[in-house]
Amino acid sequence: MAAPRERKDDHLLYADAVGSRGKSGVWFGEREAFQTRQLDVMEGVKEKVNWVPLENAVMAVSLDPPGIVVMAPNPSLPGIIVLADGATPENSEQLKAQYTSIVKQVMDDQGFAIETYDDDPAG
Numbered sequence: 001m002a003a004p005r006e007r008k009d010d011h012l013l014y015a016d017a018v019g020s021r022g023k024s025g026v027w028f029g030e031r032e033a034f035q036t037r038q039l040d041v042m043e044g045v046k047e048k049v050n051w052v053p054l055e056n057a058v059m060a061v062s063l064d065p066p067g068i069v070v071m072a073p074n075p076s077l078p079g080i081i082v083l084a085d086g087a088t089p090e091n092s093e094q095l096k097a098q099y100t101s102i103v104k105q106v107m108d109d110q111g112f113a114i115e116t117y118d119d120d121p122a123g
Contacts, residue, residue, distance in 0.1 A: 026079055026080045026082070026100060026103045026104055026107060026114060027077075027078065027079040027114070027115040028078040028079055028107075028112060028113065028114070028115060029112070029113030029114055029115040034078035034079075035073065037078075037110075037112055038073035038074075038078075038079075038080060039073070040110055040112075041073075041080060041103060041106050041107055041110065041112065042058060042071070042072075042073060042080070044106035044107075044109060044110060045058060045071055045080075045102060045103055045106050046058060048102050048105070048106065049099070049102060054070065054072075056072060056073070057070055057071060057072035058070070058071045058072070059071075060099060062086075062095055062098075065086050065090075065091040065094050065095060066086065066087065066091065067084060067085050067086030067087060067091050067092065067095045068084070068085055068095075069082060069083065069084045069085075069095050069096070069098075069099045070082075070083045071083075071099060071103065080103050082096055082099050082100050082103060083096075084096040084099065
């Protein structure tokens, strides 16, 4: 029998921990002090995108393809969540890949290790 979804007030974007690989754009290869590293990465992302401030997150606005992308530190796991909405599935996937790439570039520039998975479509 289906059960009502548990409310997760401690999660910034209410992302489930189960299956989070698909919801998190980039996972950190290092687990130590990941929350401090997340803040450093988010500051670097702000320098590379046109963005609108959100509490504890960044919303990027894209004209090509049109859409928005919200990037935020995963509050309980070492990664940055990248959520994209491009009005069509194709645009959404393109935006997610584009902004995931930006997060990875910032992490690389800052010398942070990135954890990869064989089933990760973003590489």
